[in-house]
Amino acid sequence: DAGITQSPRHKVTETGTPVTLRCHQTENHRYMYWYRQDPGHGLRLIHYSYGVKDTDKGEVSDGYSVSRSKTEDFLLTLESATSSQTSVYFCAISGRRPSLGDTFGSGTRLTVV
Amino acid sequence: GEDVEQSLFLSVREGDSSVINCTYTDSSSTYLYWYKQEPGAGLQLLTYIFSNMDMKQDQRLTVLLNKKDKHLSLRIADTQTGDSAIYFCAESIHNTDKLIFGTGTRLQVFP
Numbered sequence: 263d264a265g266i267t268q269s270p271r272h273k274v275t276e277t278g279t280p281v282t283l284r285c286h287q288t289e290n291h292r293y294m295y296w297y298r299q300d301p302g303h304g305l306r307l308i309h310y311s312y313g314v315k316d317t318d319k320g321e322v323s324d325g326y327s328v329s330r331s332k333t334e335d336f337l338l339t340l341e342s343a344t345s346s347q348t349s350v351y352f353c354a355i356s357g358r359r360p361s362l363g364d365t366f367g368s369g370t371r372l373t374v375v
Numbered sequence: 376g377e378d379v380e381q382s383l384f385l386s387v388r389e390g391d392s393s394v395i396n397c398t399y400t401d402s403s404s405t406y407l408y409w410y411k412q413e414p415g416a417g418l419q420l421l422t423y424i425f426s427n428m429d430m431k432q433d434q435r436l437t438v439l440l441n442k443k444d445k446h447l448s449l450r451i452a453d454t455q456t457g458d459s460a461i462y463f464c465a466e467s468i469h470n471t472d473k474l475i476f477g478t479g480t481r482l483q484v485f486p
Contacts, residue, residue, distance in 0.1 A: 293472055304379075304463060304478040305418070312472055320473070352417055356472070363408050364474060366417030 265289040268353050268367035275374055281340040283370050285353030287333075293356040294336040295364065296320075296328065298349040305352065311336055343374045379466055379477035386483045393451040395480045397464035400445060404466040407440065408474070409449045412461040421449075421462075451482075459484045 267286045275281050285294060293312055297305040297320075307320030309328040317328050325347060327339045340347055350371050354364040380398045387393045399407070405426050410418040424431045424438045424447075431438045437450040447464055461481050465474040 295473075297476075302383075302478060304381075305476040307473060310472065354418075363410070363420035363423055366410075366419070368415075368417045 266353060266355055266365055266367045268351075268370050270370060271368065272371045273373070275343050275372070277344060277374055278342050281343050281372065283338045283351055283353075283372070285336040285338070285355075285367060287336075287355045289355055289357065289365070290333060291355040291357045291365075292333075293364075294330065295354040295356070296326075296336065296338045297352045297354065298322065298347075299352060299369070300349050308338065308351075340372075343372075345374050348372060348374045379464060379475050381462075381464060381477040381480045383478065384481050384483070386485065387454050389454060389456060389484055389486050391454055393449075393454045393458070393482055393484075395449045395451075395462050395464075395482065397447040397449075397477050398445055399447065399464070399466045399475075399477075401466055401468055401475070402442070402445060403469035405469055406467045407438075407447050408465040408467075409436075409438065410463040410465060410476075412463065412479070414460075418463060454482075454484050456484050456486070458482060 269284045295310040296308040306322045311317045311330040329337045350369045353367040356364045378400045408423045409421045412418045435452045439448045461479045463479045464477045
C-alpha cells in the first residue's frame with residue numbers, strides 16, 4: 263500500500279524466540295497502530311503510538327512490546343513467541359483526519375511453531 | 376464496553392444488491408467506516424459516514440445509519456464478482472485515537 267510498508271511479509275519462528283516486526287511509513291503521520299487479525303475476532307488493537315516515544319496499549323497487548331524512535335518506524339516485538347501469537351499482523355497509520363480513515367499495510371503472516 | 380457485531384457470511388448472485396449489516400455500542404462515535412479486505416491484502420477504506428448523517432451514497436455504495444438502534448449498513452448495488460471480499464465496519468471512539476473493528480463479513484458473489 264502506498265506510503266506504508268511492513269516487513270517481513272511472512273515469518274516462521276520457534277516458540278520462545280523473540281520476533282520483531284517492522285512498520286515503515288513515508289507519510290509523516292503522527293499516529294501508528296499494530297493490529298492482529300484472527301478468524302472470528304476481526305482486527306484487535308495491540309499497541310498504538312501517537313508520536314515519537316509515545317505509545318499506549320490496546321486491547322491485546324500482553325506478550326507484545328513496541329518502540330517508536332522515529333516518526334517513520336513503529337516496531338512490534340514479541341518478547342517470547344507463543345503459538346497463540348500465530349496470526350496476521352497489520353500496521354496502520356493515520357493523519358487524524360477522520361474523513362480519510364486509517365491506511366493499512368499489507369500485513370505480516372507470522373507462524374509460531 | 377465497546378463492541379461491534381457483524382454477521383459472518385453473505386452470499387449473493389452477481390447483479391443483485393448486497394446489504395451488509397453492523398451494530399455498534401458506543402453512541403458517542405463520531406465517524407463510522409466501512410473497509411474492504413481482499414485476499415492476502417490489508418484493509419482498504421471504502422466509505423465513511425459522520426454520525427450526524429442518516430445516509431451517504433457513493434456510486435454503487437449506500438451507507439445507512441440508524442443512531443437510535445446503533446445500526447449501520449452498507450448496500451452494494453449491482454454486486455460484481457470483484458466485490459467478493461471481507462467487509463469490516465469500524466467505529467471511532469469519542470475522545471480517543473482508536474478504531475474498534477467488527478468481526479468482518481465475508482461476501483461471496485456467485486455468477
